[in-house]
Amino acid sequence: MGLVIRQSFFNTISTYLGFGLGAINTLVLYTRILPVDQYGLLSIMLSAASILMPIFIFGLPNTLIKFYTAALSPKEAGYLNGFSLWFPMLLIGPAMLGVYFFDGYIITALHFKNAFVAPYLWHILFIGVGMAYFEIAYAQAKVALKSVWGNFLKEVSHRLFISGLLLLLYGKFIDLPIFFGALVGVHIFRALLMHAYVLWNCDFNYYWGLPKAYAQYLQYSGYMFLGGTAAVIILEIDKLMIYTYVNIEQVAFYTVAVFMATIVGVPARSMYQITAPITARLLQDNDLEGLKKLYKESSLNLGMVAGGVLMLLLINLDQIYRFIPQAYGGTFLLVLLIGLSKFYDALMGNNNAILFNSPYYKKILSFGLLLACMTIVLNYFLIPSMGIEGAALASFLSIGFYNSVKIWYVWKKYHTHPFSGNTIKLMLLLGTIYLASFFLPNFENRYLGIAFDTLFVGSSYVAALYISAISEVFNALIDRNIQRFRGQ
Numbered sequence: 001m002g003l004v005i006r007q008s009f010f011n012t013i014s015t016y017l018g019f020g021l022g023a024i025n026t027l028v029l030y031t032r033i034l035p036v037d038q039y040g041l042l043s044i045m046l047s048a049a050s051i052l053m054p055i056f057i058f059g060l061p062n063t064l065i066k067f068y069t070a071a072l073s074p075k076e077a078g079y080l081n082g083f084s085l086w087f088p089m090l091l092i093g094p095a096m097l098g099v100y101f102f103d104g105y106i107i108t109a110l111h112f113k114n115a116f117v118a119p120y121l122w123h124i125l126f127i128g129v130g131m132a133y134f135e136i137a138y139a140q141a142k143v144a145l146k147s148v149w150g151n152f153l154k155e156v157s158h159r160l161f162i163s164g165l166l167l168l169l170y171g172k173f174i175d176l177p178i179f180f181g182a183l184v185g186v187h188i189f190r191a192l193l194m195h196a197y198v199l200w201n202c203d204f205n206y207y208w209g210l211p212k213a214y215a216q217y218l219q220y221s222g223y224m225f226l227g228g229t230a231a232v233i234i235l236e237i238d239k240l241m242i243y244t245y246v247n248i249e250q251v252a253f254y255t256v257a258v259f260m261a262t263i264v265g266v267p268a269r270s271m272y273q274i275t276a277p278i279t280a281r282l283l284q285d286n287d288l289e290g291l292k293k294l295y296k297e298s299s300l301n302l303g304m305v306a307g308g309v310l311m312l313l314l315i316n317l318d319q320i321y322r323f324i325p326q327a328y329g330g331t332f333l334l335v336l337l338i339g340l341s342k343f344y345d346a347l348m349g350n351n352n353a354i355l356f357n358s359p360y361y362k363k364i365l366s367f368g369l370l371l372a373c374m375t376i377v378l379n380y381f382l383i384p385s386m387g388i389e390g391a392a393l394a395s396f397l398s399i400g401f402y403n404s405v406k407i408w409y410v411w412k413k414y415h416t417h418p419f420s421g422n423t424i425k426l427m428l429l430l431g432t433i434y435l436a437s438f439f440l441p442n443f444e445n446r447y448l449g450i451a452f453d454t455l456f457v458g459s460s461y462v463a464a465l466y467i468s469a470i471s472e473v474f475n476a477l478i479d480r481n482i483q484r485f486r487g488q
Contacts, residue, residue: 011151011274012305015266018155021163026259027324029166030252036327038176040248043255044117045124045180047236049187052128053135054232056091059224060084061139063217065277066357068143076212078205083217084136086208092129099125117243123184130187137194144202147274153194161186223365224356230368234375234398238391241379246387254388257331260313260320261338267305268346271298272353279353291354292416299349299418300426300471306346307430308461310339315437315453322446334389337396344403349418351406360413364406371402422470429464433457 030039064084068077099106099121107118138150165182168174198204211217242251275298282291317332355364375398382390411417437457443449466478
């Protein structure tokens with residue numbers, strides 16, 4: 001776990017830095033600089049581009065990770081690298097032609113019913129292209145076990161650029177059309193930076209012909225494409241359906257609440273960058289004992305961090321809402337449901353890496369497609385009756401069911417699951433500390449209130465984790481830092 005812990009630590013730092021910038025953008029800049037309908041438009045653009053992204057990359061990042069660990073010859077690896085660059089253009093080209101010739105039909109089919117979204121189809125397309133090529137280069141960096149810079153670009157860079165654009169917009173140096181155009185440039189530039197990093201730091205060759213095993217790559221990529229598209233639909237379709245069944249302003253309110261809940265999933269995202277290639281190697285070597293150990297350790301340690309973040313978020317939620325315009329507040333249930341979904345994701349550990357790199361990936365992807373359909377159906381019924389809270393409930397039910405199916409499937413095939421007696425202890429500890437937080441004093445000053453609750457509850461949680469010895473990895477990390485501090 002040494003390499004995992006080290007790179008996961010740096011990835012977590014950059015990811016939380018990105019979320020810090022995202023918080024400034026979402027809670028301060030977007031809500032004050034952009035009109036509510038324009039903020040809703042921005043959310044729709046990014047959601048639509050995120051749905052296009054897995055279509056354009058066609059599962060190639062997963063293919064790179066899986067087959068590089070299978071000890072490809074240098075020449076075949078070079079062909080796979082080249083293939084991952086030129087093949088997406090076979091999908092992007094027709095998409096561009098479709099937007100050029102059939103934009104009116106697309107607008108009608110997608111229910112882009114007002115003048116806000118229709119003029120920005122090309123923006124959505126090119127943001128999707130930038131996202132796609134970034135993910136391909138990032139996968140190559142993961143294969144080389146050099147995920148830190150890629151994670152920084154993924155989580156921090158575009159948010160930093162967007163902060164600058166928002167300030168320029170606030171100062172009236174640019175207008176809204178230029179802002180949205182520059183947003184496209186940010187995603188394209190980030191992709192170019194990632195590819196430049198790979199070329200400079202990773203010892204890869206590129207050959208532009210067809211790989212010998214192209215049929216095998218395409219078959220695996222096709223399944224990954226289905227799974228990736230299903231996963232993105234689950235995460236992003238709710239915003240588009242809120243726009244369809246309610247209004248564009250509600251998309252903005254939903255986006256703010258979901259952003260706050262999404263911070264719970266940061267540790268899982270950070271650790272996955274490095275556990276994915278390691279899990280692939282364990283499966284290639286048929287090291288089932290190592291796989292089981294990594295499965296349980298990643299679940300417990302991710303659960304500890306994500307659970308603590310969720311607890312602090314819920315405790316401070318009322319204070320956080322005092323920082324943003326009143327119209328965006330009052331969505332505790334929404335934050336709770338999405339936050340619990342992210343917490344369940346964390347408790348799964350490296351489950352996704354196991355499934356996507358196992359011989360059984362085809363079966364689980366069929367479950368993913370069913371889940372995508374389930375998500376759409378639930379949103380169809382719940383959003384008209386419950387509004388944005390219905391969208392959150394649909395996501396909670398869908399993700400909970402899907403995660404349970406994946407845990408069951410790994411248990412069926414590998415006779416292991418991510419939970420242990422320490423998982424139960426962790427749940428009891430989180431519940432006890434959360435209930436005890438209701439007896440904390442209230443402060444009129446919101447800054448003082450957040451600082452006190454975070455420091456007091458956070459330090460109590462860390463101390464309780466250490467005393468209860470729930471995680472050997474956590475206690476060893478604390479002991480090592482204590483010894484280092486004493487040595488100074």
